[in-house]
Amino acid sequence: MITMKDIVLEGHPVLRQVAEDVTLPASVEDQEIARKLLEYVINSQDPIISEKYGLRPGIGLAAPQINVSKKIIAVHVKDEKGKLYSYALFNPKIISHSVEKSYLSGGEGCLSVDRTVPGFVPRYARITIEATTVEGEKIKLRLKGLVAIVFQHEIDHINGIMFYDHINKENPFAPVENGTAIDR
Numbered sequence: 001m002i003t004m005k006d007i008v009l010e011g012h013p014v015l016r017q018v019a020e021d022v023t024l025p026a027s028v029e030d031q032e033i034a035r036k037l038l039e040y041v042i043n044s045q046d047p048i049i050s051e052k053y054g055l056r057p058g059i060g061l062a063a064p065q066i067n068v069s070k071k072i073i074a075v076h077v078k079d080e081k082g083k084l085y086s087y088a089l090f091n092p093k094i095i096s097h098s099v100e101k102s103y104l105s106g107g108e109g110c111l112s113v114d115r116t117v118p119g120f121v122p123r124y125a126r127i128t129i130e131a132t133t134v135e136g137e138k139i140k141l142r143l144k145g146l147v148a149i150v151f152q153h154e155i156d157h158i159n160g161i162m163f164y165d166h167i168n169k170e171n172p173f174a175p176v177e178n179g180t181a182i183d184r
């Protein structure tokens with residue numbers, strides 16, 4: 001299982017690389033990476049398991065964060081209505097997005113960043129993504145709210161982008177144009 005010692009921190013060059021596409025159908029090795037990422041995210045949200053192994057809670061994780069430069073992500077998060085989005089995905093890609101933005105009022109954090117970076121992180125309010133599931137099914141997901149934000153954070157990781165790249169340098173809390181705050 002993945003624990004904190006497997007997670008690379010900012011400064012590691014893998015976090016700035018554009019990750020490789022996964023060749024489909026995915027190899028058993030790539031399927032195992034996807035399943036392990038999802039397992040971490042689920043474990044990290046379990047109070048007993050996270051305490052036992054010292055896991056920092058996360059609602060998503062991307063392969064570059066465990067030093068694997070491949071387009072693989074996992075997300076395990078509930079929307080505002082309590083609907084669970086639990087996915088391990090290959091080659092996720094945003095195929096369309098809203099003009100409207102959204103942002104978490106408390107900002108974002110990252111398991112690969114061991115400090116608080118204050119500021120609003122502007123994201124698209126709604127996105128449509130295409131990806132292939134760990135089971136090998138090609139899917140299209142229409143996402144909004146917190147769920148859309150998490151997917152954008154993870155898709156950024158496979159493109160070498162960190163959440164703080166999006167924060168306004170002069171004023172981290174500058175109003176986000178066309179943006180709606182999300183309180184989580």
Ligand code: SB7
Pocket residue numbers: 057058059060061062065104107108109110111112149150153154157
């Ligand atoms: C806040 C937290 C996350 C995504 C979006 C907003 C996930 C944090 C865990 N990760 O570092 C995953 O890459």
Ligand code: NI
Pocket residue numbers: 109110111112153157
């Ligand atoms: Ni992150």
